[in-house]
């Protein structure tokens with residue numbers, strides 16, 4: 520698995536060099552070797568699903584499906600079996616099982632990942648309510664929410680990421696076809712990140728406000744990483760062992776307002792320097808933030824309502840999450856305002872010890888909130904990875 524957290528001392532999710540070369544059944548044997556980018560390969564089978572700890576990818580699709588009425592558990596199981604087979608093939612750089620469209624032809628797997636999750640409504644639709652985890656209880660309403668319910672929630676959620684946009688689209692279309700009449704698309708969103716290799720060295724990615732975003736993400740090398748991000752192997756319900764909960768929010772950035780701020784004001788809003796991500800208390804990106812440091816005038820170096828201060832685990836009873844977003848841009852409104860921002864995806868063992876307490880705090884008004892608008896929301900139970908010969912969700916659905 521291509522796990523790129525913490526490369527070269529950086530602490531965020533970074534775009535890094537691709538993994539080893541792989542066989543690629545769709546390419547003729549005499550073809551030139553794939554580039555490092557094209558040959559990047561994440562593993563479908565494993566303890567955890569792909570697309571959680573893997574490095575950020577250049578291109579992403581989020582898509583939610585609702586099951587066709589009356590299909591029930593059997594139809595859902597057959598769908599997850601089809602989807603898992605297709606995901607495993609495409610992530611290995613092979614063609615889809617049937618009627619491949621040829622869109623990904625000539626390219627390698629390009630670090631494609633496909634991740635499947637179940638929404639709250641999945642369990643009533645399949646008669647599996649008794650198996651529904653308490654952690655899937657609907658997120659509380661936040662006062663600043665401006666949610667479009669048609670672009671929120673859903674029975675099933677699929678996250679697709681790849682370092683090549685055609686490879687990502689190819690997977691999206693193949694999975695939609697696999698759904699057939701068993702499920703139909705409820706909503707779909709497209710996102711992107713910086714392309715691997717665009718910077719001289721692997722770096723924490725920037726978002727559309729220009730900030731280094733991901734600096735303080737939990738790292739797999741930390742002793743409490745698994746406990747924070749994944750449901751324990753012995754966790755409840757048993758089918759969620761080694762799984763994780765994904766909170767998905769379409770967060771519009773009010774860029775016209777944000778870009779009017781001076782650099783100093785922007786940095787005060789976050790509490791970190793824009794150029795290198797260092798805390799305003801000094802040092803480099805990885806230097807610990809000094810929460811008490813004051814300037815000559817006696818003011819806190821990191822303002823009291825700065826986003827990077829307020830969201831810290833030590834300010835929220837230990838609440839932590841792994842943020843693994845995509846940026847989005849869906850054109851401009853009639854008034855010229857960009858419809859752009861962050862497809863915020865965060866991963867945690869329990870949303871009540873991750874997203875919820877932190878968002879509650881932000882909702883009371885951190886400095887960043889007035890430049891953001893939460894427009895869609897989803898919470899999904901993402902089961903552990905499938906073993907060879909197994910499909911995702913089998914322990915729930917069989």
Ligand code: HEM
Pocket residue numbers: 531726728730731732733734735736770772789791826827830831832839840860861863874877878881891
């Ligand atoms: C940190 C930006 C929304 C939770 C940060 C940092 C930036 C940032 C620049 C500092 C660097 C870093 O550690 O990554 C944004 C933007 C957002 C957004 C642009 C919306 C578009 C959220 C939301 C949450 C959140 C909705 C959770 C409810 C966090 C956490 C940290 C963080 C947990 C790290 C705190 C720490 O451990 O020190 N964010 N953020 N952010 N943000 Fe956000």
